[in-house]
Amino acid sequence: MNQLELLSPAGDLQIFKAVVDAGADAVYFGGDLFGARAYAKNFTIDEAAEAIKYAHLHGRKAYLTVNTLLKNLEIEERLYPYLKAYVENGIDAFIVQDFGVFNFIREYFPDTHVHVSTQCSLCTGHGAKFFEDLGAKRIVTARELSIAEIAAIHKQCPELEIESFIHGALCVCYSGQCLMSSILGGRSGNRGRCAQPCRLPYEAFDEGGKKLKKKGNYILSPKDFCTINHLPEMIEAGVMSFKIEGRMKQLSYATGVVSVYRKYIDEYLYKGAKNYSVSEEDIQKLLDFGNRSGFTDLYLNKHNGPEMITFEAPSHTKTEVSATPAVNASKIKVDCRVRAVLGEEFQVTFTDGNEHKGFASGNIIEAASKKPTTKEDIEKAVSGLGNTIFEMGRLIIDCDEDIFLPVSVIKNARRDAIEALTKELSGSNEAPTINDFKPYKFVGNNQTQASSFVTISTKEQLEAVVAVGGIDRLAVPFNLFDEAINAFDGEVYIYLPTVLREDCLAKLKIDDRAAGVIAASFDELGWLHDLGYDSEKIIVDHRLYTFNNRSVNSFRKLDYGMDCIPYELSLKELKHRDNARSQMIVYSRIPMMVTANCTVKNTVGCKKNNDRITIVDRKNENLVVQCNCDYCYNTIYNSKKYIAFDMKNELLGLGIKEFRLDFTVEDFKETKNILKLYKDSFIEGNNFRYNEDYTKGHLRRGVE
Secondary structure, three states: OOOOEEEEEOOOHHHHHHHHHHOOOEEEEEOOOOOOOOOOOOOOHHHHHHHHHHHHHOOOEEEEEEOOOOOHHHHHHOHHHHHHHHHHOOOOEEEEOOHHHHHHHHHHOOOOEEEEOHHHOOOOHHHHHHHHHOOOOEEEOOOOOOHHHHHHHHHHOOOOEEEEEEEEOOOOOOOOOOOHHHHHHOOOHHHOOOOOHHHOOOEEEOOOOOEOOOOOOEEEEEOEEEOHHHHHHHHHHOOOEEEEOOOOOOHHHHHHHHHHHHHHHHHHHHHOOOOOOOOHHHHHHHHHHOEEOOEEOHHHOOOOOHHHEEEOOOOEEOOOOOOOOOOOOOOEEEEEEEEEOOOOEEEEEEEOOOOOEEEEEEEEOEEOOOOOEOHHHHHHHHOOOOOOOEEEEEEEEEEOOOEEOOHHHHHHHHHHHHHHHHHHHHOOOOOOOOOOOOOOOOOOOOOOOOEEEEEOOOHHHHHHHHHHOOOOEEEEOHHHHHHHHHHOOOEEEEEOOOOOOHHHHHHOOOOOOOOEEEEOOHHHHHHHHHHOOOHHHEEEOHHHOOOOHHHHHHHHHOOOOEEEOOOOOOHHHHOOOOOOOEEEEEEEOOEEEEEOOOHHHHHOOOOOOOOEEEEEOOOOOEEEEEEEOOOOEEEEEOOOEEEOHHHHHHHHOOOOOEEEEEOOOOOHHHHHHHHHHHHHHHHOOOOOOOOOOEEOOOOOOOOO
16 A cells, blocks of 8 residues: 555645644645636745745655646647746646646656646546556546545556545536536636636526425535545545645645544554544534535445535635644754764764765864863754754764864854755755657648538437438437437447446447447546557547647547547637647537536436436526436536537638537427538538527637
């Protein structure tokens, strides 16, 4: 088993030092670029350098969050010098979401560890193995996983470090799969700017328009996560890093939560699982440090349920706690040995008890002509550690009598030895590999005659596609494949589910008659690789975020046939993206959330019947919530249709290989009408006319 790690967040330098002193084994924080908390204070490089040094001096680690999606100009012009500064200051690992950034770090900073963010929604050992084979040191599991699922990942990847969240706020959506804040308000969670629309009230209506009775209107707002009672099970499942959420939390919260979890991790290590017991007093402390309508630990043993939702306004309850630990700056106890022998160099050696050593020498010691230097004089001069991070333990002085040493020589040797020990403890003696940067060369897109691709979800949508005709390729869920292959005159692909969980692996099948598959997750890419499936037949879905040319190229190096352009890029940005082997969606109901917790179950009950409800927000927008009971997740779709048919000329100039229409919640008539509109305006070039309100997503506005 790897050594267990308690991992704390830190929003500023003061909190960083305080959580180290409170017992954190490692600290994660954000710099001034590319972190998922863009509105947090975050660290300057000078503050980060001080924080990293402080951590290393105490034998702890420091991780930088680089867990947003990057645009081409950012990754080509700003990322290298930004990361290089942190590598030079000894950062232990980068936490990463963007696949292009992941491979960027592996190429230019190969000695620096990469941790795959929870934003990648990893749920199975297949996804974990996918990243392990590419050089990941650690994965951060999806928050939705049970203890059994974590154990399955560990069994499949026993050498890969597993980090899991143990305390703090929960996203209702699978992390990295949320576009709600981006589409509704222009603030992208994938860019660190989430406006948290999940914390707002919603009315709910069934398919007949009847208002549903609920405990409250905050039906997308989860309680805070607390796993303090389950630490032994998580440890034995293979979790080695226990992550607390909260880079925007205050000092008292950070140090208080760390101190409680430190106590119980240590209790497990000393007493074992059989004698593990959490006191009611400590549970209350955690509640008092801050909670959102109480705590939940539901995901650890159940897939979903209403007991994890606040239902009422999720104000963050906090009580002033007199028991909050007052944390003083930690001092490192060191032993010192001094050798002052006539005719030899004066020598000072500091050791920390863990085989770290700092040594310095001074002048050749001469005989005293007048007043000799006494043992007491040496002790006084060498013990002056007050302004350092160290405190004196044992002091052993070997010295002759009647010798002379200037006090300045003793103090200089003491200072040099402490500096040497500091360098060894902080790792600054070890220079990590940094390779020279080479800009990614993109020569531009060539206009092409793009083909047409349609994805469907239901039998009546299939009937509409067949009735209208004119579509080159079709993708269907596996349960519709037999009907599609017989009815559709063209290539048929299998569209894999948005989320792949351990208990659904047995349901997945690949039919040899399929032209290929659309993979919507890293778990599916890993699963297909483990099957030996031909990569050229795989389309990398928009949910895998080929935001920049580095990510596009990273997938192509793995020989995937095509990718699909993500929703958050603007036309201006797409001009600088390599689209030669890309699909672009020109019609859909944009999927804004994918949730394990079932909003349908929480309102009308679980019928395992692929039910659908509508939720209505404060602006009277109607958002469809669709169950996928085969794989047990909900998808929340935008109220407005996303249509780009009237932008044909602009899109053709982007060099896109294939235009794609995604049908999800549409009936036969609506599907047929949209297909006819596409053929009329986009294929045949007639004037675009559409009477309903619709959106062009981010094609004009983009995201910050």
